[in-house]
Amino acid sequence: MVHLSTARATLEYIYAPPLLIDSVRTSQPAREGMSGSGSGSGVWVFKNGVMQLQPEQPAAGRKALLYVPTGEKMTSLELLERRLGAHGWERYYENRDIVQLHRRDGGIDLISLPRDFTKFRSTHMYDVVLKNRDSFKVQMSLGTETLYS
Incomplete structure (x- = not known):
């Protein structure tokens, strides 16, 4: 395994047999204005x-x-x-x-x-939940555990 450092990323080359895909793992801080997939982290795959x-x-x-009231997820x-x-509101x-x-009634709350x-x-x-305690709650999306209501 070989490590290379540049100003933009730290690269780690992983060697594989010739028939397998070589990949490079990158760990790079998120930067404003970078093009691509957001933070720039993930696995680089070389294929063909x-x-x-x-x-x-x-x-x-x-x-x-x-x-x-309906158990509906806000999407x-x-x-x-x-x-x-x-x-x-x-x-x-x-x-x-x-x-x-x-609020239409002239309250001072603002979301x-x-x-x-x-x-x-x-x-x-949480801002929505705090101002509408009986109508909304935050849950883990894959489970049923209520985090805050």
């Missing part, structure tokens, strides 16, 4: 003279926001906004990057959500 980065598999047991911003609308201002919701639902994180989930 072509090098490709296979991204790391996501961790099992990711958190999910559930709507308690899109539109679905979540519709469910929150049924509980008195409406859009506050139009913003290019985020969606802000406030900020990313417009791109792939950027929806546990902090957003």
Whole structure:
């Protein structure tokens, strides 16, 4: 096994018999503006003279926001906004990057959500849960254990 270091990544060459695919494992910090698969980590695979980065598999047991009355998993911003609308929330201002919701009754609560639902994180989930305790909960997506409700 040979280790090479560059300014961009640390490479570890794994030797295999000639008939098998040679792969290179890379560990590289996430950088803003990098093209490709996000953080740049994964396994480089050489096959038929072509090098490709296979991204790391996501961790099992990711958190999910559930709507308690129906047990439905919130999978899109539109679905979540519709469910929150049924509980008195409406859009506050139009913003290019985020969606802000406030209560129709004039309360001071404000929920900020990313417009791109792939950027929806546990902090957003807990914000929704804290302001709608009886209607939403956070669960592990592969199990049934409730993390917070």
